[in-house]
Amino acid sequence: xxxxxxxxxxxxxxxxxxxxxxxxxxxxxxxxxxxxxxxxxxxxxxxxxxxxxxxxxxxxxxxxxxxxxxxxxxxxxxxxxxxxxxxxxxxxxxxxxxxxxxxxxxxxxxxxxxxxxxxxxxxxxxxxxx
Numbered sequence: 001x002x003x004x005x006x007x008x009x010x011x012x013x014x015x016x017x018x019x020x021x022x023x024x025x026x027x028x029x030x031x032x033x034x035x036x037x038x039x040x041x042x043x044x045x046x047x048x049x050x051x052x053x054x055x056x057x058x059x060x061x062x063x064x065x066x067x068x069x070x071x072x073x074x075x076x077x078x079x080x081x082x083x084x085x086x087x088x089x090x091x092x093x094x095x096x097x098x099x100x101x102x103x104x105x106x107x108x109x110x111x112x113x114x115x116x117x118x119x120x121x122x123x124x125x126x127x128x129x130x
Contacts, residue, residue, distance in 0.1 A: 027078055029073055036083050036087035058094065061091075069087065
């Protein structure tokens with residue numbers, strides 16, 4: 001059969017009574033999509049080290065949205081389970097890296113000998129500039 005001889009899709013079926021599978025399109029959960037966006041943004045923020053605090057906050061929001069997205073993906077007609085899982089993984093990674101960075105900075109700042117070594121290096125660089 002050629003395309004010209006085939007009936008048009010839905011031909012002969014009244015507009016309100018379409019019951020075949022192609023008409024009901026599943027929608028991706030908005031929470032899942034936002035979980036992925038917040039996860040990526042959080043991970044990039046943590047990796048800059050300057051915006052690590054922002055990445056930590058974005059990661060926490062991404063985790064919450066990822067969990068909500070997983071629950072919403074169970075509903076009929078809603079997809080986004082994979083997107084939710086991706087957002088959760090990236091958000092958890094951002095939170096773990098942010099906490100690790102915060103712990104490392106805190107340990108470094110509380111170590112007097114490390115701070116003294118840093119101060120000595122800064123003083124040497126200032127002397128070279130003068």
